[in-house]
Amino acid sequence: MTARLAAELNVGEQQVIAAVKLLDEGSTVPFIARYRKEATGSLDDAQLRLLDERLRYLRELDERREAVLDSIEEQGKLTDALAADLAAADTKSRVEDIYLPYKPKRRTKAQIAREAGLEPLLDRLLEDPSLTPKDIAAGFVGEQVSDADAALEGARAILTERASEHAELVGAVRAKFWQQGSVRTAPRSEEAAKSTEAQKFRDYFEFSEPLEKMPSHRVLAVLRGEKENQLGVTFDGGSDDEYVAMVCDALGIDPTNPGEATTWLVAGSRWAWRTKLAVTATIDARTQLRKRAEDEAVEVFARNVKDLLLAAPAGTRATLGLDPGLRTGVKVAVVDATGKVVDTGVIYPHAPKRAWAESKAALAALVARHSVELIAIGNGTASRETDSLAAELITEIRAAGHDAPTKVVVSEAGASVYSASEYASRELPGMDVSLRGAVSIARRLQDPLAELVKIDPKSIGVGQYQHDITPSTLGRSLDAVVEDAVNGVGVDLNTASVPLLARVSGITAPLAEAIVAHREKAGAFVNRKKLLDVPRLGPKAFEQSAGFLRIRGGDDPLDASGVHPESYPVVRRILDTSGTALAELIGNSAALRSIRPADVADDRFGIPTVTDILAELEKPGRDPRPGFTTATFAAGVEKVTDLRPGMILEGVVTNVAAFGAFVDVGVHQDGLVHVSAMSDRFVSDPHDVVHSGQVVKVKVLDVDVDRQRISLTLRLDDEVGAGQRSGGGSARSQKGAPQKATQNSRDGRDGGGRGDRSGRNDRSGRARGGNRAPAPSGSMAQALRDAGFGR
Incomplete structure (x- = not known):
């Protein structure tokens, strides 16, 4: 089996043997990939995931083969030739084909x-x-x-x-x-x-x-x-x-x-x-x-879920979350820099109440009272109308000479799932379900990973026909993606929620609850060793998890890094070699790059591990996620009917499918950039060009108002109107890959091809304009002073 796995993965058999042994001992893929490179020859997480999946299949194949052999033997029909055929069978289908004549069946x-x-x-x-x-x-x-x-x-x-x-x-x-x-x-x-x-x-x-x-x-x-x-x-x-x-x-x-x-x-x-x-x-x-x-x-x-989880965090800034709505109002929640809820409410700027001025004043008061730096706006029903409200507020705050928050439209997919969840009821007890969605929207702007892990990944809404996929197949894959994302970024032990901790290598949901309970009772963890004081958290769980947990401002600076506690002796040798104190060495690129890994490595911690340790000391606890950026939607473009072919717009990639990418340009309906309209070169995989959450510029090629279809291109020099009816890509083919526009129109439009955007993002009931109340009378400067600005 190991020889076959090695051939399939194109790696050495000893690498496979070591990886299988570690997996069988209960080690997780993130732990093996990060901290057991010497044993596996530096197999990465993708190779290990594939190995794990194939190992499961081959073991199931062996189990079935043994069951078939036993059945045939019990019938007294097993021959050497038959046993040899079964031994050579390399798929479950082949085993079943051989078993057909001997399989017990109804009387035929x-x-x-x-x-x-x-x-x-x-x-x-x-x-x-x-x-x-x-x-x-x-x-x-x-x-x-x-x-x-x-x-x-x-x-x-x-x-x-x-x-x-x-x-x-x-x-x-x-x-x-x-x-x-x-x-x-x-x-x-x-x-x-x-x-x-x-x-x-x-x-x-x-x-x-x-x-x-x-x-x-x-x-x-x-x-x-x-x-x-x-x-x-x-x-x-x-x-x-x-x-x-x-x-x-x-x-x-x-x-x-x-x-x-x-x-x-x-x-x-x-x-x-x-x-x-x-x-x-x-x-x-x-x-x-x-x-x-x-x-x-x-x-x-x-891949889409991974992109969303690893999206750029806005960081620890006070954030006002707006969950847009029409008749039921816009739900409002303010969270402080740590994500703690400090204020909530509901405003009614849109039809039927149209309390525009009152709503703006209420938001101004919240911004002033809590020093809000960011406004997160959910992208569902009434999103653009609410975005206009926020934009007007920001403009008037700046005009009055004050620092204004930045507004960002964020995906609210899955917010309703979180709001109604058991965890949300425990995390936000006594809060109305509708307000929990606004809290989630605010927090997911601050830290998408920390918030989205609270939601079943199937409900995040970036899949392609996910409701038609076998749940176990989808669940296993998405769980692996979430695990890799969480452990790739690292988790702050003293602030992480139960759902986030439960995704850390080696930590189960009950252990995560025990960690949080211990933290609330005994206070913040001052070093990683204190984890062992948590009930039922033993040496194995500590080994698997410690390297992915961060303690900032604790007893040992290394606890804030990705260096595993088992490797701390290596750091001591590095200090001896460099003749530098730890505080002086951390972040000192020149000193760290002067150290040869071979001079510090030993039989247990080889050159790969030492190289990783040196890189971690250079940028301890670095966040692998990209820098935070936002898209600016075009003013006056709020509905599909506002779009015109030839427009160049800024948007956000919401979903990437096999046939192209969907982009939100702020009109309550995602447009499609077909794979044939992504580049002048041949594109076999749209993920090679864009990823979910990416800010892009697109040109509108065609708009089908009746069918609510928008055809976009990433090639801003594409001509419009040439065979582009019904959406679906550019009239110009990819070089070396002729495409038919008629085929493009089929891709993504087949009863759910828009990505099955589940959760709140159904785009229904959007306003059609005429929803603003008259501008408030009196001085805006006075209104802002009343709200708390300038005091």
């Missing part, structure tokens, strides 16, 4: 025919194709067989079962069906095609695509259309004659041999193909197609 027509003594009839016809089937069959008529036709029907049932249980034939048919097969779709019925529900699938009313080439987003769209009873889906494997020839070859039938038996045997082979093998091949193709689509969709989702 073939078994009944065998019990009636009809197997010799089939064998005689196979041995001598010149025989006349009916004449031979007449000799098998008896008490259990009524006539010659019944005898031949029984023989055909046996032939069909032999074909369907022929391991090599089943495998070859599966491979051929996949290689040359296709998916065909059409409306479930003429009536269904006319329904409103079916219109989102209308690109698939006359559709066909090869199985091997069909991208994941179209697979999932088609399967969703079938699930919603809007589409009929069929699988076409190609010419039946080719498959019949394969059946004949496997059973030793020569179709060119003259004789009545040959004709009967070929017809029986055709029956076996149509009634058994074709059905099995279709099921296998559907399973493989879905699995491949799910794997690709999960990968896209995972």
Whole structure:
């Protein structure tokens, strides 16, 4: 197994052996990747995740292989050849193919025919194709067989079962069906095609695509259309004659041999193909197609979640969170620099109340009272209207000569999930559910990672058809992404929440609760060793977690870094070598770069670990996330109807799919930059060009108001209006990769292709203007003084 894993990963077998041993001992992927480089030869987290996944599959394969061997042996049918075939089987499908003839099954027509003594009839016809089937069959008529036709029907049932249980034939048919097969779709019925529900699938009313080439987003769209009873889906494997020839070859039938038996045997082979093998091949193709689509969709989702989790934090600044709404008002929450809630409320600037001036005054008072530096605005319903309110407030504060906060529109996807969660009720007891969303919006601007870990990653809303993906497959992948992100950044032990601590290597949810309870009872941790005072936190959990936990201002400066406590003796050797005190060495690039890792390394802590320690001492506790930037939405562009082809706008990438990227340009509806409109060079993966949360400039190519579709391009010199109806990319193809605009319109528009933005971000009920109250009378300067500015 280790040799196979090494070959698949293209690494040394000893690296695999060491990694498997560590995983089996309970070490986590982040811990192994960061602190066991000597053992694994510096395998990174991506390689270790793949190894872990493949290891799980191969072990499941071995378990199934042993179960099959035991079953066949119990039947007394295990031979050396059969055991060798099973030992060589390298996939679960191959094991099941070999097991087919021996698998316990319900009483079949073939078994009944065998019990009636009809197997010799089939064998005689196979041995001598010149025989006349009916004449031979007449000799098998008896008490259990009524006539010659019944005898031949029984023989055909046996032939069909032999074909369907022929391991090599089943495998070859599966491979051929996949290689040359296709998916065909059409409306479930003429009536269904006319329904409103079916219109989102209308690109698939006359559709066909090869199985091997069909991208994941179209697979999932088609399967969703079938699930919603809007589409009929069929699988076409190609010419039946080719498959019949394969059946004949496997059973030793020569179709060119003259004789009545040959004709009967070929017809029986055709029956076996149509009634058994074709059905099995279709099921296998559907399973493989879905699995491949799910794997690709999960990968896209995972990368988007990672981008969001590792988005730039605004930092420890007092923040005012606005959760926009119309009839129910805009929910307001202010959190201080540490994220503690210091004020909440509700304002009603929009229809129907339109208390614009009063709302602005209320916000001004909160900004002054709490020295607010940032305003976080959720990007859901009434977002642009609320953004205009904030912009007007900021302009007037500056005009009055005061420092004004910065406003930022942030994704509120998943905020409602958090608001209604059990953790939110414990974290914010007594607070109205609707106000919790505003708190989440404010905090996720301060530190996206710390806040988003409180939400099930499936609810963050950056997936591609995530509701159509097997939950366990998606959950396992996303959990790994969150774990890697949290441990890559590091966690402040004295401020981290339970959900954040629970994502740290080696710390379970109960342990995270125990850490927080101990912290609240005994006070802040002054050093990492104090972790061992937490009930039920033993040496193993300490080993796995300590390096990822930070203590700022504690007893030991190293506790604020990513240096693991087990490596502190190495730091002491570095100090001895450099002749410098720790306080003078930390951050001293010249001194640190003068030290040769080989001079400090030993048998336990080799050059890779020492190199990491030196880098960490140079920038202790550095945050790997990018610097904080914001997008500025164009003034006056608030609705899809405000857009015009040719406009150049600033926006934020909200979701990256296999076919392109969705960008929020501030009109309550994301636009699509198709993969063909991302660059002048060929782009195979949109993630190579953009990532979720990135601020970009785009040009509007086309706007379909009726279908709420916006076509954008990252190539600002693209011409507009050339074959761009219905959205979907640029008229100009990627170099070396011709694209059809008609195909582009299908990508991402298939009943949920916008990324299934779950949570709060449904864009419904947006205002259409005319929502402002008259400007307040009197001096704005006086109003600001009343709010608390200038005192």
